[in-house]
Amino acid sequence: KAGVTQTPRYLIKTRGQQVTLSCSPISGHRSVSWYQQTPGQGLQFLFEYFSETQRNKGNFPGRFSGRQFSNSRSEMNVSTLELGDSALYLCASREGFNSPLHFGNGTRLTVT
């Protein structure tokens, strides 16, 4: 099976712009989670989707949003970008509760 695919791999944006990141999960996985990774902060949970519904949301401002499509592909959107949004954004899919997360290679976002 193909792994989790994230596009694009790198993005450079300026403050105030918005950005959309994409994630294609492993075939058959209906749960998709998003994480923000920054040095020293580890992996911060953003949100989790299952069958097009957001089931959980982390402690991030409303500028961070996401959605999931009927084919389980997911997108994450960040509006009004700030310098502090610069990070590696990781998407992960899983079969269900008690199963491992499978991570994509991430999208590295740089905000200037």
Added chain:
Amino acid sequence: QQPVQSPQAVILREGEDAVINCSSSKALYSVHWYRQKHGEAPVFLMILLKGGEQKGHDKISASFNEKKQQSSLYLTASQLSYSGTYFCGTEFMTGANNLFFGTGTRLTVIP
């Protein structure tokens, strides 16, 4: 809700052992362990479930102390390939379908 990992960093020589700890202030249902090498995605190592047994994979094993809400990852006879950042991820009794990760432990194995 973020679990606490210790130590933050450790340097080992090949063949030495290490223990990485993960603790939570909330009751845990499961603990996951992942390893991330520089520039790569985190890779799953193992899951420990409440009431389950200690897990092992080659020379890497882990335990889950339900009373203390703690998990420990044991790396024995370390190899150069063990280098990377280790993260524990926790799921709580509420059954929420999301993992909260610790800030990671950077492990460096030197010849």
